[in-house]
Amino acid sequence: MIDPRILRDEPDRVRAALAKRGLSGEAVDRALAADATRRKAIVDFEEKRAEQKQLGKLIPKASPDEKADLLARTKALAAEVKAAEAAQGEAEVAWKAALASIPNLASEHTPAGGEEDFVVLEEVGTPRDFSAEGFEPRDHVELGKLLGAIDLERGAKVSGSRFYFLTGVGAQLERALVNLAMDQAREAGFTEVIAPSLVKPRAMEGTGFLDQAADDVYRIEGEDLFLVGTSEVPMAAYHSDEILDAETLPLRYAAFSPCFRREAGSHGKDTRGIIRVHWFDKVEMFVYTTLDQAEAEHQRLLAWEKAFLEKLELAYRVIDVAAGDLGPSANAKYDCEAWIPTQGKYRELTSTSNCTDFQTRRLDIRARFSDGEQQRTGPIATLNGTLCAMTRTIVAILETHQQADGSVRVPAALQPYLGGREVLEPIVKP
Known part of the structure; x- marks a missing residue:
């Protein structure tokens, strides 16, 4: 609040x-x-x-x-x-x-308006011109079948629409992405966390998700528990009702967890493939820091996200999200959107939000500060940033790095995590 x-x-x-x-x-x-x-x-x-x-x-x-x-x-x-x-x-x-009921105050630099009123801050890399290479790009669904990487039919049979199996190189690719993301975070000084996917109502309310997306949240019938849509939720509540030592800040965590979203209101949107699904895995960065360092930390989170996308050799752009498209807890938000060739447009892959003291006030998280010989307690800031959301990242990799024969080139940074493999070869003839 x-x-x-x-x-x-x-x-x-x-x-x-x-x-x-x-x-x-x-x-x-x-x-x-x-x-x-x-x-x-x-x-x-x-x-x-x-x-x-x-x-x-x-x-x-x-x-x-x-x-x-x-x-x-x-x-x-x-x-x-x-x-x-x-x-x-x-x-x-x-x-x-x-x-x-009052959302966080948007930053001065945040554009006014709604979803379409974002400001493009930069574009990095050049989208591939497949026409110049002499072939029409396949979408990730077709590539997933050729590679034996994505099984949508059995996902729907077992769990329903917007579910999937990652199989063979698809499963290996997710595991490689998780390890690459966690290694980058650890090398940047983050503490690695495997976070719970079930939380009490206080965690959901404290992070603003019952205000922001109550219709999109899965609640466990007969239990006072919710399935999280992001590990931001358990990580924000991790230090709830605590007074932290200001000298230990920033505290940086990189949390892996499954994420569950009902996708309420998305009827008819992205029904093909694994762009918009009910479950996916994600590595999320989460930071506790002082209020005066929050904006600088926001820029650092964005830089780490950009570095990860560049390791994957993806063309992307960074946008400053408009105020009307912010969640209630965010003061400012940057999205990194990768170019998806078969859609001919940029799609969100990562985002990072500065929530200032909005969540910590709700969750009663403070820090103890020293002013000379005097000590005082005061509010602190939280920030979050997606380092890698698996399904959309897999989509971007497959479509961006595909070759005419249906194979997919593996970005150099991922090769060590795939046993040195340079190319994912089709198991089915195109």
């Missing part, structure tokens, strides 16, 4: 941030009204509690006639105190809900 002081002291700034996302300022008005009600409820309760304590001191000193009146007043006041305490509790819940 946002800093309550910003809401109280700079409500117009919050309204402007909501407008940048294409949202009305009604949430600000509701939150301010809830805050006023909460403050009044606190005062009412404290006044009645103070009166109750004062009466308690007077009763032993009172005369018999006065004592009867004081006892009657004490009895009535006890009910009033109880009602005031309940009203304060209700007002506190309403205030927190109103505050939680």
